[in-house]
Amino acid sequence: MTEVSTTREHAFDGGRRAVVTGASxxxxxxxxxxxxxxxxxxxxxxxxxxxxEALVDEIESSGGVGSYVVCDITDEESTDAAxxxxxxxxxxxxxINCAGGAIGKDPVASADLDDWRAMYELNVIGTLRITQKLLPTLKESEGTVLIVSSTAGIEPYEGGAGYCASKFAERVMARVLRLEQIGEPVRIIDVSPGMVKTDEFAVKRFGGDADKAADVYAGVPDPLHAGDIAESIRWAVDLPDTVDVDSLVIRPRAEGSYTKLDRRS
Known part of the structure; x- marks a missing residue:
């Protein structure tokens, strides 16, 4: 079981309180x-x-209110405790379901089953697990379930079958949950980012190979950054409770699709 711990105690006022997974x-x-x-x-x-810990300190030094729980959403006991x-x-x-990741870019014929399994456990089962456990309290507050999926779940590409399939599953989960919760006081939102340049995503995908990770973004002017997606999430959850952004696709201007990029030498 993963260790669970929190920072300083806070007296929450019952207002806008958001749980963010993958927040490290x-x-x-x-x-x-x-x-x-x-x-x-x-x-x-x-x-x-x-x-x-570092992020909560940063948030509170800027006047915000934050706490954390160490949690592995692929682990049942850890998630229950959290x-x-x-x-x-x-x-x-x-x-806000942000936890997720990609592993490798192997073709279907030679893909590692453990890589696929790990992506499904995190991207799909982990998202399902934490969503199921918090759904009752979200209904009580007329709240929102937001899933950060990917345009990989819309258009598959060579070498990405495992990741694309897991992200398609996430998008289907959001869509079906939306249908199943009609009449209930809860919103279900899917946000599907395209090319987003972050410090860790591509590096982790290629097992720490920084050169391969850099090649993903090479020559592409102005890929999205994490802040672009965060602002879109803020906008979506700040809308009135009766307004549901069913699906939001966000790409940089340079990206028409995964295979149609403005990539300059």
Missing amino acids: SGIGAETARVLAKDGWQVVLLARRQDKL VRRIIAEGPVKAL
Whole structure:
């Protein structure tokens, strides 16, 4: 079981309180910053305690309110413990599912089954697990489930079958949950980013090979950054509770599709 811990105790006022998964880096971390700046009380979930501690300190030094729970959403006991702690501290208005990742770019014929399994456990099963556990309290607060999927779940590409399939599954999960919750006081939002340049995503995908990671963005003018997606998330969850942004696709101007890029030498 993954260790669970939090920072300083906070007296949450029952207002806008958001749980952000994958909050130790990339889109998750930037979303936490943006929401905290906008007045949300943020609860950060990820596996790396040092990253979470540093981010909460940063948020609070800027006048925001934040706490964290060390949580591995691929682990049932870890997620159960985290959710119990979160619910004990007060209502939740939004769940922002940012945790996810890609592993490798091998063709289907030679892909590693463990790589596929790991992507499904994190991107699909992990998202499902935390969503199921927080859905009842989100309904009580007329809240929002937001899933950060990917344009990889819209248009597959060579070498990306495992990742694309997992992101397609996430998008289908969001769409079906939206249909199943009609009449219930909860919104279901899917945000599908295209090319986003972050410090870790591509590096992790290629097993730490920084050169391969850099090649992904080489020559592409102005790829998106995590802050662009975070601002889109902030906008979507700040709309009135009765307004549901079913699906939001966000790409840099230079990207028409995965295979249609303005890539300059």
